[in-house]
Amino acid sequence: MAVARRWVLGLAGTGLAGIAGGALIRGARDSAATVTGPPDAVPFHGPVQAGIVTPAQDRLHFTAFDVVTKDRDRLVRMLREWTAAAARMTAGRDAGEIGAVAGILEAPPDDTGEAIGLPPSALTLTVGFGPDLFRPGRFGLSGRKPAALADLPHFPGDLIKPAISGGDLCVQACANDPQVAVHAIRNLARIGMGVVSVRWSQLGFGRTSSTSATQDTPRNLFGFKDGTRNLKAEETDLLRQHLWVQPGDGPEWMTGGSYLVTRKVRMLIETWDRTSLGEQETIVGRTKGVGAALGRSGEFDEIDLTARNGDGDPTIPVDAHVRLAHPDENRGARMLRRGYNFVDGSDGLGRLDAGLFFIAYQRDPRTAFVPVQLNLARLDAMNEYVRHVSTGLFACPPGVTGPDDHWGRELFN
Template sequence: MTDTPDITPAPDEAGPERAAVSRRRLLGAVGAGAAVAGAALGAGGAVLAHHDSGSSGADAAGSGPQTVAFRGVHQAGIATPSQDRLCFATFDVGPGATAADLRELLKTWTAAAEAMTLGNPVPGNPGDLYTPPEDTGEAAGLQPGNLTITIGYGPTLFDRRFGLAGRRPSGLVKLPHLPKDNLDPANSDGDLCVQACADDPQVAFHAVRNLRRLAFGTLVPRWMELGFGRTSSTTPQQATPRNLMGFKDGTRNIDGTDAALMGAHVWIGDEEPQRWARGGSYLVSRKIRMLMEQWDRDRLGDQQDVFGRFKSTGAPLTGKAEFDTPDFHAKSGGQYVIPADAHIRLAAHENNNGLRILRRGYSYTDGIDPETGDLMGGLFFIAFMKSPQQFITLQTALGQHDALNEYIQHIGSGLFAVPPGLAAGQDWGTQLFG
């Protein structure tokens, strides 16, 4: 869309024993992330500098190592310059799985994720003809594609099953019903989420596929979405992309390299009682279907009024260039030039007491509705923030007043606590369980 929130009216199986054997083979590679990194360098890979809120390792030119540092103060895949492709999946912990199983799996996932972001296969015992390969192999020979793997935890993980109730981040509760919600449980929620972003769709899918394979016997897949065509820019160096409605999307998004803005709006700080979650963020996902046939029959003038921007240039209706500051007071003939129900007006931080979120959305398609022949696709909205209340406040306003509501439906939703980055030698299991 055109603003911080989104086009959305939102501020936009294998048995456990065999699975355990495979996971144990990885444990030696996890204890020290440096061992994995060292092996990668020896094989011609490259590890970029320490990842934090003000820097990312993505190679903007598309050449060179094409790797993003896995370890750092914050997880990669948040402030990182947005890659072109997404594979997002959620999981539930399976019946009978224990806290020890989950902790071991998260340790295994750490080693596998770090290896894959370096462009290496999942660590294991290659060449053993009597067991399944440790890596599924479809990314062999491909560049790492600036792959980032970001993990998050849903509210349900902190129930009484695994002894984590006392470690639940303070803002991690199921999102309330919001205006215009028409949510499908099959596209919502989950105990854990994985966001894999890369410049190659096969690399992103490979990452989620292998984490899912390693989780046999512990996690059960809940839902997955493939995204193409990023709909936001997280650094000024990236051109603003267009969404499937043809409008530039995310012109006024937070700059991921701006440490002050990220600290004020995105990173969980000292206000959080759970120390282990500080430096992390909250991830909100929303699957938003666009009613494209309706939109495609609407006149250009109305489309521009819905967004509050010119379709050709992305400029606000009160300006000439994309990055001109909108003038929300300008009138013509007694009417606001940017209509009162325009998306850009309702989503603007100037009109929401300075409230902002960091967007990392993607377009998606689910094919064609067999009953109507309509295209089934739209926006897979992802946003990061230091408190879920930021999204709730924006979405409440947009859901009630946004002219865009005539052309979209919110059909999926999720909220996850994204932990901070990992230090050398640390793994996700130890970080979560303490």
């Protein structure tokens, strides 16, 4: 079939290509709909996008794109092509119908080939739309911009670099094999050439949050367990309240979706490593070993923000990270986090360029991420050891319902 499709492409201008090509495409679509994926494949189609409540995989390749075309129809066609490629790759297949090694030698393959022989590795691809895509005069979307997609404020201490922030579109690729995640982004960028260009990207390893009750709590590069109180996929009532956009929130095309905030947080590793264990635990508000809140013995023991020590001081200091991030200190605000560690080499002075690539999904950033981050930015003792250098905000619509649906269909209709 691959060779046949190459032959069809060669018939352009004969009048036969449209008929034969259409038949081949329909056949491929029907076949794709009936194929049962490998055991480690995450279903692509569904009411919500995979990669949000999916149990967090070990590897990340996150990329933000600028839309370089002014042609709305061309952008929509690319989103259709992206969706078809994503459905194939998450099932462990090549990005295109022809694949990496079929066809004729004179034409480039429609898959780059570095994932040949690799399983799906629980690959998920999650797409989002940035605020600037809705700017008046671009694609006629200004009236469809969600109020919740309001630009994030400048937080105290921010050292944001515009070159690695923002973007018109984003794709979050998560997998248990880094090559599978990189392959997915590479092929979407290839498909989108001339329509989008890569604005910035980030590789991540070692998830810093668990998104399922079946997962152990991981550790960040400061050596502490991270995300103990994170929302979990099994907490459906809490997810409805804090994660998914509900009917009536507006706009309708976002109902069932979620809003994504990213922050690249550089950790001053060498400074932290010279800090005493006791001070580290006081700054975080948890023990480094078990991960219990100060004054408690187990990791999941409920935090007592009212407890005091023998001197009458709060057991969990007023500037401790866990206190300032706690829902009780932020009018009940909660998010689903699925961040990753990163190490981007050194800064040329012998210091690691490393830290946390923070990822959080929520129903409305204005009532979730923004108040929590303001609280942390103003008061957190950990600010001495971290620098926020990148930020992003994206509207992630609900899932692709089937082979006839595609990313952004309801937005552009």
